[in-house]
Amino acid sequence: MDRDLQNITWKEFEQIKDKTTVILPVGSTEQHGYHLPLSTDVIISKGLALDLAAKIDGIVASPITYGYKSQPTSGGGPLFPGTIDLTGTTMINLIYDVLSEFARDGVKKIFIVNGHFENQPFIIEAMDMVTQKYDIKIVLSSWWDNIPETLVNILFDEVPFTSWALEHAALTETSMIMYYKPELVHMERYVDEEPFTPGNYFLYPVHPGMTPSSGPLASARSSSFEKGKMLAEEIVNGFYNIFNSVLNQ
Numbered sequence: 001m002d003r004d005l006q007n008i009t010w011k012e013f014e015q016i017k018d019k020t021t022v023i024l025p026v027g028s029t030e031q032h033g034y035h036l037p038l039s040t041d042v043i044i045s046k047g048l049a050l051d052l053a054a055k056i057d058g059i060v061a062s063p064i065t066y067g068y069k070s071q072p073t074s075g076g077g078p079l080f081p082g083t084i085d086l087t088g089t090t091m092i093n094l095i096y097d098v099l100s101e102f103a104r105d106g107v108k109k110i111f112i113v114n115g116h117f118e119n120q121p122f123i124i125e126a127m128d129m130v131t132q133k134y135d136i137k138i139v140l141s142s143w144w145d146n147i148p149e150t151l152v153n154i155l156f157d158e159v160p161f162t163s164w165a166l167e168h169a170a171l172t173e174t175s176m177i178m179y180y181k182p183e184l185v186h187m188e189r190y191v192d193e194e195p196f197t198p199g200n201y202f203l204y205p206v207h208p209g210m211t212p213s214s215g216p217l218a219s220a221r222s223s224s225f226e227k228g229k230m231l232a233e234e235i236v237n238g239f240y241n242i243f244n245s246v247l248n249q
Contacts, residue, residue: 028067028116031080033215045115047180073198095126103134146238169216179228
């Protein structure tokens with residue numbers, strides 16, 4: 001059976017709903033430089049979700065394609081057209097409604113794959129609210145939390161690793177889009193700007209100069225399909241270990 005919930009019928013889902021794990025990809029629609037699509041976070045979270053589904057006999061739900069406000073210090077903010085942000089309240093309510101619907105359908109296990117840095121606290125709030133009301137187990141993991149230091153040392157052989165918050169439209173995301181959707185990567189448009197140093201404050205309204213003009217917060221040089229494949233395999237193995245230790249009981 002197809003592992004994508006969007007491609008199966010309600011009757012097929014009814015037959016497996018309480019026996020399988022639903023994997024929910026959560027991303028965002030935000031700028032990722034001149035060289036990556038606005039859907040980068042969605043492509044990565046869904047690609048990883050489908051890979052995980054193949055390992056655990058799961059089913060991948062339709063992805064959440066919008067996320068919480070992209071911050072200048074970790075994603076760009078409202079300075080870039082096409083970045084579509086949700087408020088915290090909307091994000092919590094959206095995730096809560098989706099999780100609640102699956103719970104009412106009889107789903108017992110949900111694995112949330114997060115691909116957008118700012119989403120995490122709002123997803124956690126919704127998880128807490130849902131599990132207080134329904135008999136369901138939900139786990140959340142963000143892809144960058146499943147990358148060991150040994151792999152970081154291999155990946156960042158030509159450019160320095162700064163932090164996961166600044167790894168936006170940079171080496172890891174670029175490599176994973178090269179792996180999952182290479183036709184959407186345009187390295188000929190990439191601009192390698194000076195290293196970005198985020199401020200130790202938040203200021204609104206956001207003004208130009210708080211983020212590099214092209215969008216990426218760190219270098220995407222030396223990105224490759226091979227590095228994207230290494231990342232995907234390591235992350236999915238991390239998800240698989242979480243599944244076995246938390247959900248598969």
